[in-house]
Amino acid sequence: MIRAEDLHDLARLHDPSGVLSVYATVDPQAENAVPAPWQVTIPRxxxxxxxxxxxxxxxxxxxxxxxxxxxxxxxxxxxxxxxFATVDGGAVRLLRVQSALTDTVRLAGSAYLRPLAVAYSAAAPAGIVAVGGHGLRVVDCRLGWAELVGAAEYRPGTRSRTPNRRSGSQRDRHEHRATAHLERFLTGCGSGLAGFGARPDWEHLLVTGDTELVTAFAARLPDLPHTEVVRAHHVAAAALPAPRIAALVATDLRAARQHTHLRLAVMARDIAHAGGAATAGPEDTLRAAAQGRIRRLLLDGAARLADRYGAGAELDELLIEQTYRAGGAVTIVGGPAAEALAGCAGVAALLHP
Structure with missing residues (x-):
């Protein structure tokens, strides 16, 4: 499981003799080829x-x-x-994700992190809670992986063996009490979500399942710092395996991420133009990065900024490295979020106060 701290640590790798960065992507459609394409490209x-x-x-x-x-x-x-490996020795860092990366080899004074930043932006850590009549399942999603990290089974207790002998009103009251009991159970699970595997680095928490139960569960969730709660439009039953749950709500999660990217891009641009704690444009952002002030860097994924400052690297790569090294976050955007950054050469940042 890759966390933001892993990216921060990689950004601090430095060796005057060089840091080797090697990326490879396994194509499932070409796994049976002998040799496989990535087994030719990388050795070459x-x-x-x-x-x-x-x-x-x-x-x-x-x-x-x-x-x-x-x-x-x-x-x-x-x-x-x-x-990632330094030329002068030391530990070798080998990371695996389920997202596609690229096939490339780089040797420079520091680690080449743009492919990981792109993948992390598109599939940042998120949680999914699937709720149903039998309980809930909690799934951690990040960089293409979907892992079950928590579950709670609902046991309603002993029911009458002769429910059909009840009058209609009695059955209605029984069903109402059963539903209320289930909702109280799920509410209790929500208030103690951390005990069911919730991660503090989730940018989104997607709630799916039975519509009424989703509404009851989401409405009573406690305050989750830095995590946006989203109700899924697509339904994934709580009994399904974690990868299947993630696949069924993938469209909802992708839309939530894109909405967040747009909100952050507009926020950084507007705050910068108002003279607040943000930057818009390469020069101010590079200056803030050198000072370790960037809280979140926003880059248009299609904009490759040439080095005009004697940094010895593409400017976007330098900004990514310096932001991670200072413990900040990097978000590579596209679509409407990239359009929001068009007036500032595709780069902006939110700063620490």
Whole structure:
């Protein structure tokens, strides 16, 4: 499970001799090809790097061959893989996600993090709660993974063995009491959601399932700092496996993320124009990044900013690295959110006060 802290740690990797960043994406439709495309592309890129590299770099490539084999192994879980290693030695970081990344090899003074930033923005940590007559299931979704992290089973107690002998009004009262009891059970689960696997880094909490129960559950959730509660339009039954629950509400979660991206982009742009704690445009944002003041960086994913400041890297890559290094968040946007940033060269940021 990748957390924002992992990205912050990677941004702090630095080696004057170089940091090797290797990304590979396993294409499920090409898994049966021999050799698979990524098992051709990455070794070729590594060989090209080795031919033009210094002795220490070639020695490091030889030393991390086992980790590179694991990176390319089709039998290992995770569609997207990333490896980071400093030339002068030390631990090798190998990350696996279910989101697609890219196929590339980079050697620079620090880790190349843009592909992870793109994937993290499109599939940031979120929670899904599926509620139903038999209880609830809590699913953690991040970077393509869907994992069941909590569940609560509802046991209504002993029921009458002769319900059909009751009058209509008696049955109605019984059903009303049963529904009220179930709602109280789910409300109790909601108030103690942290005990059912809720994660503090969830940007969204999507609630799905029986419509009436969803309404009752969502209305009584406690205040969740930094987490937006969203009621799903699509229904996923609580009894389903976690990946199936996530697949059924994927459209709702994608729309919630896009709405949040647009809100953040407009907020940063407008606050910056009003002279508040935000920046709009490359120069002010780069200055704030160098000072470690960025709380959330917003970048148009289609805008690649040329280096005009002697930084030795694309400006967007430098902004991503500096933001993560200071513990900030990075959001790569597209669509309406990118349009909101068009007047500021595709870059803005919300700052710490």
């Amino acid at each position: 890129l590594l060989a090209d790097l080795g031919r033009h590299a210094t002795g220490p770099v070639r020695n490091r490539l030889e030393a991390i061959e086992p980790e590179l084999k694991t990176l390319l192994d089709a039998g290992v879980a995770g569609r997207g893989r990333a490896l």
